[in-house]
Amino acid sequence: MRLLSAASSDEASRLKEFSSWVASIGDEVVGGPNDGEVTIDLPSDIGDPLRTSVSKIYPSYMNHEELSNCLHDRTILAPTLEVVDEVNQFMMSLDQSQGRVYWSSDSISNSDLTSNGLAEIHSAEFLNKLKCSGTPNHELLLKVGTPVMLLRNIDHSNGLCNGTRLIITRLSDYVLEGQVLGGHKVLIPRMSLIPSDPRLPFKFQRRQFPLVVSYAMTINKSQGQSLSHVGLFLRKSVVSHGQLYAAISRVTSREGMKILVFGDEYDNRSEATINVVYEEVFQNL
Structure with missing residues (x-):
């Protein structure tokens, strides 16, 4: 519902593909059936290093007036308060x-x-x-x-x-x-x-x-918002049912989504992450 209307047939095809991928995250189709946690692979064009992701989410973060104008539609999301603090401290360090x-x-x-x-x-x-x-x-x-x-x-x-x-x-x-x-x-x-x-x-x-x-803000805090650009910073994996779906479904286009996933070590980037879905939630729907 949040995806933008397409201006061309090629764009419509890309949006349909992205929409199907987002829905498959929520329905736990990606990664195979599993009642609980399952590891899923992420599209290669969505992953990005933190500094690059920041510049794409907030291209004018050093210009206070332009930052104010773009904050309506942009944010960085993380699953826990600790990771949110980490991203906010990184952003503050860029401002001298x-x-x-x-x-x-x-x-x-x-x-x-x-x-x-x-x-x-x-x-x-x-x-x-x-x-x-x-x-x-x-x-x-x-x-x-x-x-x-x-x-x-x-x-x-x-x-x-x-x-x-x-x-x-x-x-x-x-x-x-x-x-x-x-x-x-x-x-x-x-x-x-x-x-x-x-x-x-x-x-x-x-x-x-x-x-x-x-x-940055927690994924739970962002629920209900529609955003043009979302950076998802997974320093730690999602921790609750539907949290990954809630994050990626905030964005209105595939180009506006950037995901950064780390492995066990901070400098060990990964192209896969955990999705948490419990089948009992869908019973009697």
């Missing part, structure tokens, strides 16, 4: 301009302060190292021109909702100025956030700007 680091203030939340002496067991240094989905990191490096994503609903009337993407336009001590993509400038304050990660046996509070650098 002066940046600023903002550190959070972390503490055990008031509801858990009196239970089992958690404040004494879990030091501030320990809490600083925790990374949770939907929560900004303790250390937040930002530069003017950095694309970021909001992690909390702040002001619905001004379009400041969870998932809104902005470009940082000014760095200050207590507030950040950013421009909503294709829209107006807004001010972002620090907020006290309590992560809702069920894996944590306690609750802690992090006071930080509710932002995350968004050159």
